[in-house]
Amino acid sequence: MQSDNSTLSVKQTRRTISRKDLRREELGFFLAGFVEGEGSFNISLRRKIDYKVSWQVVMSFNVSQKDPTLLYLIQEELGCGIIKVRKIDNLYSYDATNPKDIIQKVIPYFQKYPMLSKSKQKNFSIFCEIAQLMEKGEHRNLIGLRRILELRETINEGKGRKRKYTILDVFSTQESSETICQPPIKSGMI
Secondary structure, eight states, X not given: OHHHXXXXXXXXXXXXXXXXXXXXXXXXXHHHHHHHHXXXXXXXXXXXXXXXXXXXXXXXXXXXXXXXXXXXXXHHHHTOOEEEEOTTTOOEEEEEOOHHHIIIIIHHHHHHSOOOSHHHHHHHHHHHHHHHHHHTTGGGSHHHHHHHHHHHTTTTOSTTOOOSSOHHHHSOTTOOXXXXXXXXXXXXXX
């Protein structure tokens, strides 16, 4: 009889946990923890000769995994982004690059469910600051673009960081922010 009681108590306490069992808040913190380890907030540049400043600033939030299950969950939770697979290694990647989606969906989600590590908090904070500048259109003028690129230099620091273009590709080392800010000097007016 004791074995029947112990079997009964095991059956009563055992339960299958599914996503439906997770409350919204628990799911948010779970995904924030997952993104803390596997996600990345990035700012990249594309050369665009038809743009006023000749450069396009691209904000992106991405997460890569061999198994796409959690990527689809992130996509569903955020209501934006795409999932693609790299043919070379069958690695799945969730990517959100639409500025409106990043500002209205991605950033508020991770403000509500923050990451805990200092490095990820720092990167996210810089990402948010750049997003604010872009929302104001600062990426469309040289002063704003310089500020964005200066901030970009401080995000995702460390080994393994590769950038196709740096601030030096956009602004020559001889230019300074003072040169850009000041109006040209007219000859004969001294």
